[in-house]
Amino acid sequence: MFEPPILDQLMGVGALLIGFAGAYRHIKLQEERNEKERQEEQEFASMIIKGYNHAYERGREAERQEIRKNIRRPFKGFTYDNEPPVGLRPEPLALPEPKMHILK
Incomplete structure (x- = not known):
């Protein structure tokens, strides 16, 4: 079986570490921008x-x-307190007396 030389293995590990560091930096900058x-x-x-x-x-x-x-400002009161209403018909106090012409 073929095993690559140690220098190639170290370069591969170094490339992986640099890739992971670059990805971490990219994610960190993106999170800072979003924040x-x-x-x-x-x-x-x-x-x-x-x-x-x-x-x-x-x-x-x-x-x-x-x-x-x-x-x-001066308060002169309500108009109804000072003077009676004019032009309004008087309020009926009770019903009119019924006419008893039938019984008479």
């Missing part, structure tokens, strides 16, 4: 959420300012 892209996406989403929360809070503050402005 960096994922982190950038998370930062972008976080920035969008912060902007939305800021706009929402500004809207809430505008509503609060409007409420404060309404509270500070």
Whole structure:
């Protein structure tokens, strides 16, 4: 049986080690790229959420300012408390008395 010389065997093992090291480096760089892209996406989403929360809070503050402005203005009360309604028919308190013309 033919066995290759020791130098050829060492070169084969060296080539395998260099191949494995290259594959490891390639996988490691690809994982780092994927991690960096994922982190950038998370930062972008976080920035969008912060902007939305800021706009929402500004809207809430505008509503609060409007409420404060309404509270500070003079309140003259409801119209029904100050004067009776005009143009509305009076509400019936009870049903009208039944006519008993049949029994008479």
